[in-house]
Amino acid sequence: MDIADWRRQIDELDREIVRLISKRAEAAKEIGKLKRTTELPVYEPNRERVVFDNVRSHNPGPLPDIELVHIYERIIDVMRAIQRNELASEAKSAEKREEK
Numbered sequence: 001m002d003i004a005d006w007r008r009q010i011d012e013l014d015r016e017i018v019r020l021i022s023k024r025a026e027a028a029k030e031i032g033k034l035k036r037t038t039e040l041p042v043y044e045p046n047r048e049r050v051v052f053d054n055v056r057s058h059n060p061g062p063l064p065d066i067e068l069v070h071i072y073e074r075i076i077d078v079m080r081a082i083q084r085n086e087l088a089s090e091a092k093s094a095e096k097r098e099e100k
Contacts, residue, residue: 032083042083
């Protein structure tokens with residue numbers, strides 16, 4: 001394969017990564033809704049450790065575990081923000097319903 005072939009492969013992989021991250025974000029949003037109804041906190045450090053352990057244990061390389069964890073730290077930060085936004089939007093909706 002030449003560089004153009006590798007770049008096409010990377011482009012395809014990027015599209016698949018975006019699709020999967022979007023699915024993960026949708027799942028995080030739904031979890032945020034459940035957390036709201038059960039009054040669970042958005043930040044759950046024990047769950048994050050489980051996620052990090054899971055990705056490390058399934059890492060085939062060549063990416064070092066520490067670098068993979070760094071990527072997942074950022075992904076989890078973004079997912080946590082989605083959950084916070086879900087909670088905030090629900091709180092605003094509740095306030096509007098109370099005003100009526």
